[in-house]
Amino acid sequence: MFLGLKNYILYIFQTFLNLIYNQKCLICSCSKTDSLLCKNCAKDIHYLSSFPHKIFNNIPFYSATLYEGIIKKLIHKLKFNHRKKASIPLAQILYKYFNNIKEEKEYIITYPPSFFLKSAQRGYNHMFLIAKEFSKLTGIEINKNLIKKIKYTKPQYKVKNRHKNIKGSFKINKKEIKKLKNKTILVIDDITTSGATLEEIINCFIINNIGNIICLTISKT
Ligand SMILES: [Zn+2]
Known part of the structure; x- marks a missing residue:
């Protein structure tokens, strides 16, 4: 009673x-x-194994989930429906997965930047919102100036040759390199399809002799 x-x-x-x-x-x-995600909906999320789904130039690529169901809906709300709050559960999902793969290392968070006009059009950079929430949960610092987008590219989902589309569109900000000492760079992103964007970023780091990197996406197709 x-x-x-x-x-x-x-x-x-x-x-x-x-x-x-x-x-x-x-x-x-x-x-x-x-x-922002009720228990009933959250239980429909299927987390992937804590092994990398790909290794590219010795860099492991991890993904928390598949791009489907609730994950797909949350990403759509954030990117196309101006629901900034969707960044909160998405960061929580990433955090839950990250807890299974993290090691005793000092990390720094970064993410693929979008061309400034793209962010201006949307009014916000959706990956910054996710990174900010993920940083609150993990206590890991974000470096949002580490990778620069230096040319406009068509959205990756709209092109056939994604590697060709994205080639030469990023640059590492040399001023930020000294902040990376003894740190493992955690490059986070919302979706990976062909992996072209993240591979291009890895190539930029390698040119600058930086190899201590982990790629972690919320979802993969
Ligand atoms: Zn619900």
Whole structure:
């Protein structure tokens, strides 16, 4: 009886908080949740194994999930529907996976930059939002100036030859290199398809004699 009453009070309190903050699950819109992804929706996420799905030039590529279902919906909301809050559950998913692969190392977070006009058009850089939330969870510092996008490229999903499209479009900011001493660079991204973007970034690091890198994406196709 007492437990029932206690749960009822907690339920009322939670509902009251949700009403104030208008907290709803981003996927199913239910308000019986204390996070942006309710437990019911979160249980549909299938995490991939904690082994790299690819090794490129000795750099491991990890992916937390497959680009499907809830993950696909969250990424779409963030990138195309202006739902900036979707960066929070996406960063949580990345964090949950990262906990299985992290080692006793000092990391630094970075991500593929988008061309400035692209960010201006969207009003925000979606990868910066994810990186910011991921940094809050892990306590790892972000370096958002490490990789520069130096030319406009068509969105990767719109082209056939993705390697050719992205070639020569990034540069490592030499001023930032000294900040990398003894650190492992954690390059994070939302989706990897052909891996062309991340491979191009790896090539830029290697040209600058930087090889202490891990690539980690939320999803892969
Ligand atoms: Zn839900």
